[in-house]
Amino acid sequence: MKITINVDCTPEEARRFMGLPDLQPVHDLYLDKVKKAMDDMSTADGMVNMMKSWGPMSDQMMSGWTNLMGGRGKSDT
Numbered sequence: 001m002k003i004t005i006n007v008d009c010t011p012e013e014a015r016r017f018m019g020l021p022d023l024q025p026v027h028d029l030y031l032d033k034v035k036k037a038m039d040d041m042s043t044a045d046g047m048v049n050m051m052k053s054w055g056p057m058s059d060q061m062m063s064g065w066t067n068l069m070g071g072r073g074k075s076d077t
Contacts, residue, residue, distance in 0.1 A: 044069035 007014075015022065037050050047069045048062060 009017070041047050041050055044066055048066050051065055052062065
């Protein structure tokens, strides 16, 4: 036997029904910070600084990102 149940609701209604937290304010804050970081990033150095803040990277990996973005890597100095 096979039973199919279709539920017609919005994502907001489903979230509330399942008891999940409303993360929209956190999402909005995160997007605002990313937009600000993108606006502040007008050079390859800005991109490197943003990538450093996103997670741990080795010097070799950061040099690769810098070279990719048109700057000079640490090994080039």
